[in-house]
Amino acid sequence: MSVESPYAWHRRLFEGRAAVFAITATLVAAIGGIAEIAPMYSATLGPKPMEGITPYTPLELAGRDIYVREGCYNCHSQWVRPFRDEVKRYGEWSRAGEYAYDRPFQLGSRRIGPDLMRVGVRLPSVAWHYEHLMDPRKVVPQSIMPRYPWLAEDRLDPEDVRASVATMKKLGVPYSDEDVAKVPEQIAEQGGAIANSLKESGIEVAPDSEMVAMIAYLTRLGVEGHQALAAREGDK
Numbered sequence: 001m002s003v004e005s006p007y008a009w010h011r012r013l014f015e016g017r018a019a020v021f022a023i024t025a026t027l028v029a030a031i032g033g034i035a036e037i038a039p040m041y042s043a044t045l046g047p048k049p050m051e052g053i054t055p056y057t058p059l060e061l062a063g064r065d066i067y068v069r070e071g072c073y074n075c076h077s078q079w080v081r082p083f084r085d086e087v088k089r090y091g092e093w094s095r096a097g098e099y100a101y102d103r104p105f106q107l108g109s110r111r112i113g114p115d116l117m118r119v120g121v122r123l124p125s126v127a128w129h130y131e132h133l134m135d136p137r138k139v140v141p142q143s144i145m146p147r148y149p150w151l152a153e154d155r156l157d158p159e160d161v162r163a164s165v166a167t168m169k170k171l172g173v174p175y176s177d178e179d180v181a182k183v184p185e186q187i188a189e190q191g192g193a194i195a196n197s198l199k200e201s202g203i204e205v206a207p208d209s210e211m212v213a214m215i216a217y218l219t220r221l222g223v224e225g226h227q228a229l230a231a232r233e234g235d236k
């Protein structure tokens with residue numbers, strides 16, 4: 001007596017018919033594809049900006065581009081996890097809405113150096129950052145962080161920075177046309193203020209140097225989030 005295999009239906013429907021099998025397999029795989037791709041067309045993708053978080057100024061954005069170019073994220077994360085030890089060391093744990101204008105985000109995956117999410121709160125001194133970037137071992141003798149002295153020599157190209165700001169605007173960061181138009185003025189103004197405070201510590205560096213942009217970026221990291229969270233009740 002012959003017993004039909006419990007999988008005979010499968011053999012009859014698919015295995016014997018290459019075309020039906022191929023079409024069915026494609027349709028089934030497409031469901032998974034649609035589930036992943038369709039949400040990307042939604043305008044609300046990504047975290048909503050947290051209240052109190054403003055977009056980077058052009059100078060800060062330029063500093064951020066240099067941060068990415070130099071690969072600082074290879075050694076530094078920007079993500080304080082909600083654990084007691086992290087909060088004690090680095091400050092308030094990170095909220096999604098703080099990253100709303102970060103494209104691409106700089107969460108990082110390695111901590112060879114400390115987390116930098118709130119470094120602007122911990123280390124607000126522009127002179128400290130200058131000395132540290134020129135030669136980390138001058139301020140932290142055991143440091144293994146590389147030196148970045150060329151940042152003090154290299155100048156920003158305002159047109160590059162303008163292109164960065166315009167791209168962020170296209171991606172939905174709320175810059176106005178005026179913000180894009182006034183990039184060189186903004187660099188001169190904020191860069192001038194930072195160069196002036198450096199001068200008070202006896203440091204001469206051009207207001208449009210990459211160093212000043214990097215310092216503008218580092219000293220603002222996490223500050224707005226810190227202030228917004230300090231003003232909040234209950235969400236601790």
Ligand code: HEC
Nearest residue numbers: 070071072074075112113114119136140143144145146148
């Ligand atoms: C090879 C790994 C490495 C790279 C790359 C690196 N760092 Fe560091 N960084 C460290 C280490 C280790 C420390 C801790 C010792 C010290 O303060 O120098 C540190 C400390 C820091 C601090 C002080 C943080 C604190 O809370 O004390 C800042 C700011 C910083 N790095 C910024 C940068 C920037 C900006 C870049 C890219 C231009 C960069 N780092 C690249 C390893 C690195």
